[in-house]
Amino acid sequence: MNRRYRKTIIAGNWKMNKTATEAKKFADDFKALLPKTKWCDVVVCVPSVDISAAVRAFKDSRVAVGAQNLFYEDHGAYTGEVSAAMLCDLGVKYVIVGHSERRAMFGETDAIVNKKVHAALNAGLNPIICVGESLDQREMGVTMELIALQVKSALAGVAAENIRRCVIAYEPIWAIGTGKTATGEQAAEVCGFIRATIRAMYGARIARSVTIQYGGSMNPANAAELLGHEDIDGGLIGGASLDAGKFMDIVNAANQG
Ligand code: 13P
Secondary structure, eight states: OOTTTSOOEEEEEOOSOOOHHHHHHHHHHHHHHOOSSOOOEEEEEOOGGGHHHHHHHHTTTTEEEEESOOBSSSSSSOTTOOBHHHHHHHTOOEEEESOHHHHHHSOOOHHHHHHHHHHHHHHTOEEEEEEOOOHHHHHHTOHHHHHHHHHHHHHTTOOHHHHTTOEEEEOOGGGTTSSOOOOHHHHHHHHHHHHHHHHHHHOHHHHTTSOEEEESSOOTTTHHHHHTSTTOOEEEESGGGSSHHHHHHHHHHHHHO
């Protein structure tokens, strides 16, 4: 983390978990644990049908509600899809774009991710853009090339003044939901490389203002070590964000630093 230049953001990604009723219960439990002082930004990315309930439940708490996906068109015959304007209208502030599960299971390409980033920014949402390599790619030694390609294509055509609103989440696929966390050094190396890639595109001043998160089996036991690295400005947390107490322990670890 480096709080002088950029925000620390701890974000939960519930994936396809929790009903709206369960979301409200989580919000009540989580709000009861919120510290009075010292704050990193906290976001909870909920299933789209839980958004209304979550926004209502987190009102006045400084916890922002995020979505997990959007479609890039404004409106039209796209059965089952949700637009950026629809999310904004509900009070959503962040939206995850290009999660590896969407890339792998729902055919999201780098070009689609780029369109979604633009749609989010145009509507006033802050995209949390996910990048990350598979185990095969890491073992083949192509991690950095792949990350550079994903970052450059996600940000293609994004104006310099909008980069500060983008969050990049480095999520090595082999660490997601596996209990296998990247070591602090591995995560910091790639997060540092992502910042260098943004520096080459937009210059040093903008690059140092971008929040870069790590995601992949982050939990209360490893959060402090990961967040202790200069280029890791927060976490995108799956499993451990489903439990109010565990998620708060990670927020507390970010507040200690
Ligand atoms: P886990 O924390 O469950 O490994 O999930 C990480 C993730 O994919 C967050 O987007």
